Amino acid sequence: QKEVEQNSGPLSVPEGAIASLNCTYSDRGSQSFFWYRQYSGKSPELIMFIYSNGDKEDGRFTAQLNKASQYVSLLIRDSQPSDSATYLCAVNIGLLSTGNQFYFGTGTSLTVIP
Amino acid sequence: DTAVSQTPKYLVTQMGNDKSIKCEQNLGHDTMYWYKQDSKKFLKIMFSYNNKELIINETVPNRFSPKSPDKAHLNLHINSLELGDSAVYFCASSQESRGLEDTQYFGPGTRLTVL
Numbered sequence: 461q462k463e464v465e466q467n468s469g470p471l472s473v474p475e476g477a478i479a480s481l482n483c484t485y486s487d488r489g490s491q492s493f494f495w496y497r498q499y500s501g502k503s504p505e506l507i508m509f510i511y512s513n514g515d516k517e518d519g520r521f522t523a524q525l526n527k528a529s530q531y532v533s534l535l536i537r538d539s540q541p542s543d544s545a546t547y548l549c550a551v552n553i554g555l556l557s558t559g560n561q562f563y564f565g566t567g568t569s570l571t572v573i574p
Numbered sequence: 575d576t577a578v579s580q581t582p583k584y585l586v587t588q589m590g591n592d593k594s595i596k597c598e599q600n601l602g603h604d605t606m607y608w609y610k611q612d613s614k615k616f617l618k619i620m621f622s623y624n625n626k627e628l629i630i631n632e633t634v635p636n637r638f639s640p641k642s643p644d645k646a647h648l649n650l651h652i653n654s655l656e657l658g659d660s661a662v663y664f665c666a667s668s669q670e671s672r673g674l675e676d677t678q679y680f681g682p683g684t685r686l687t688v689l
Contacts, residue, residue, distance in 0.1 A: 492674045503664055503680040504617070511674040546615055552676065559605065559629050560668065560676050564617040 483549030597665030
């Protein structure tokens with residue numbers, strides 16, 4: 461199993477604050493990186509993906525990738541109570557022989573306090 | 575229309591039974607997956623199928639067998655169910671030809687409880 465590490469949390473932030481979620485991965489062959497949100501009892505839903513070093517912004521969400529440090533993060537600005545969920549980091553290790561392979565971290569539980 | 579659907583949503587059964595979970599996607603994707611999510615929320619890849627060919631088979635017991643009648647369907651059959659099989663099973667699909675932008679879409683999950 462390819463290792464994708466996340467702090468399990470729980471992470472608590474007040475409403476309106478910035479939530480910072482971190483993820484490290486072990487396989488340097490990882491090519492693209494994903495953040496999913498999963499509400500309790502629901503399926504994971506994609507927030508955004510990134511595959512180039514640097515920042516990528518989508519609304520209140522910013523993904524940051526540093527391949528040299530094997531580190532990817534997700535910032536959530538102006539956090540809302542509706543952002544309370546488990547956030548899953550995933551990496552795609554694409555190989556010619558087997559195609560895309562997705563591996564997930566254990567998730568970070570985020571609670572936004574009103 | 576639901577993009578990725580699974581049936582049943584809940585499955586309660588006795589140890590030793592054989593059961594199947596069905597998955598269908600209407601996204602036209604070429605790859606489908608099965609994941610197991612345990613009580614600690616860890617999503618573990620079990621299988622993936624690309625154009626009806628098994629391309630990943632992680633270290634899962636051979637009591638689990640994926641079956642794909644066509645590229646829109648990937649069913650999961652489980653023989654001789656054990657207590658440790660209790661989990662939520664998610665089906666997902668993706669379009670591998672999108673390369674680095676290939677992303678997965680998940681079904682609603684099937685909660686399996688083995689008594």
